[in-house]
Amino acid sequence: MLYRALRPLLFRLPAETAHGLGTKTLRGLQAATPLRGLVRDRFRVEDDRLRVAALGTTFPNPVGVAAGFDKDAEVPAALGDLGFGFVEVGTVTPRSQDGNPRPRLFRLAEDRAMVNRLGLNGDGVDRVKRRLARTDAGVPVGVNVGKTNDAGPERAVREARRVADRLREHAAYVVVNVSCPNVPDEFEESAPAHLHDLLGALSEAVPETPLLVKAGPDQGREALAALVDVLDEHAVDGVVATNTTTERPALGSPHAAETGGLSGAPLEQRATETVRTLARLDDDLTLVGVGGVDSAESAYRKLRAGASLVQLYTGFVYGGPATARRINRGLLDLLERDGFDDVEEAVGVDA
Numbered sequence: 001m002l003y004r005a006l007r008p009l010l011f012r013l014p015a016e017t018a019h020g021l022g023t024k025t026l027r028g029l030q031a032a033t034p035l036r037g038l039v040r041d042r043f044r045v046e047d048d049r050l051r052v053a054a055l056g057t058t059f060p061n062p063v064g065v066a067a068g069f070d071k072d073a074e075v076p077a078a079l080g081d082l083g084f085g086f087v088e089v090g091t092v093t094p095r096s097q098d099g100n101p102r103p104r105l106f107r108l109a110e111d112r113a114m115v116n117r118l119g120l121n122g123d124g125v126d127r128v129k130r131r132l133a134r135t136d137a138g139v140p141v142g143v144n145v146g147k148t149n150d151a152g153p154e155r156a157v158r159e160a161r162r163v164a165d166r167l168r169e170h171a172a173y174v175v176v177n178v179s180c181p182n183v184p185d186e187f188e189e190s191a192p193a194h195l196h197d198l199l200g201a202l203s204e205a206v207p208e209t210p211l212l213v214k215a216g217p218d219q220g221r222e223a224l225a226a227l228v229d230v231l232d233e234h235a236v237d238g239v240v241a242t243n244t245t246t247e248r249p250a251l252g253s254p255h256a257a258e259t260g261g262l263s264g265a266p267l268e269q270r271a272t273e274t275v276r277t278l279a280r281l282d283d284d285l286t287l288v289g290v291g292g293v294d295s296a297e298s299a300y301r302k303l304r305a306g307a308s309l310v311q312l313y314t315g316f317v318y319g320g321p322a323t324a325r326r327i328n329r330g331l332l333d334l335l336e337r338d339g340f341d342d343v344e345e346a347v348g349v350d351a
């Protein structure tokens with residue numbers, strides 16, 4: 001309610017300024033111990049039917065925060081208090097980097113979408129590690145790892161390995177981001193030959209931690225089949241599908257032509273289809289569905305397509321602090337409507 005009243009003001013600020021304000025508010029919440037219990041009581045939906053056992057961890061509910069929202073692990077506990085079932089921090093790079101010049105984040109309100117070309121800005125692994133070491137998020141934390149923007153293939157492998165190795169003790173899972181559309185085209189990061197080297201190094205670096213790959217939304221069945229072959233070879237546990245798209249479906253907002261990755265509602269269907277294709281190709285992979293999740297219905301579509309867990313970023317920006325509660329409550333209604341005993345029973349029924 002309050003968010004709905006404040007949103008027009010917040011949306012008058014440049015998108016990145018509003019995001020900074022949001023993070024600051026969450027930092028305040030995370031530091032205010034007595035307030036945290038109240039927030040948790042208000043926003044967390046505790047229900048055994050929402051619980052998901054995946055990747056060797058129990059997630060209290062399947063609705064997580066996607067990478068990029070809390071790049072530097074500043075507020076994972078506050079996000080858990082707001083009712084999210086897990087938080088993926090990152091993409092974490094080996095050193096701090098600035099990313100692209102501002103403005104680089106745009107709201108497409110008419111399309112319930114955003115375009116960003118942040119370019120993997122962040123504090124770097126050392127600061128992220130310090131923050132994770134002193135924070136108990138209260139929910140599982142995934143760590144999304146990447147490379148310095150101008151790294152070539154060999155350095156990219158070394159860097160991702162180092163970041164994963166440094167953060168593994170704090171990670172419920174590690175995911176390597178090879179699908180960011182906003183970094184210079186040094187080389188084809190998702191090419192099977194490179195993935196082969198990268199995943200070989202990572203599975204050596206984090207043998208005890210579930211390892212996933214973050215895929216883009218614009219690959220056809222053949223490219224996804226080639227991806228699955230490489231994943232199987234290295235016993236990779238799963239895929240986070242998907243990242244943003246550089247394609248532009250019909251959009252109504254003035255910012256539609258901005259360069260960058262498109263997220264939110266216009267991405268939903270192609271992300272869900274990517275999940276479904278992956279589920280059909282390999283039912284051993286654990287899939288994390290992301291792209292345009294903004295309601296119980298859209299979360300449910302990803303679960304039914306084969307995702308064990310879902311994540312969102314853009315839907316949280318438009319939906320505000322009650323987003324996870326709304327989705328989790330709605331999921332319970334949908335499970336009941338369709339006669340499922342719990343979320344896990346619905347996973348993959350439409351694959």
Ligand SMILES: Cc1cc2nc3c(=O)[nH]c(=O)nc-3n(C[C@H](O)[C@H](O)[C@H](O)COP(=O)(O)O)c2cc1C
Pocket residue numbers: 066067068069071090091105114116118120144177180214242243244263264265267290291292293311312313314315
């Ligand atoms: C501003 C912004 C920054 C993002 N940064 C990252 C990132 O650092 N690493 C990553 O893997 N994905 C990043 N993403 C992609 C999201 O994790 C997610 O895959 C994508 O936005 C689709 O989900 P959504 O429609 O719920 O936003 C970012 C997305 C946005 C909007």
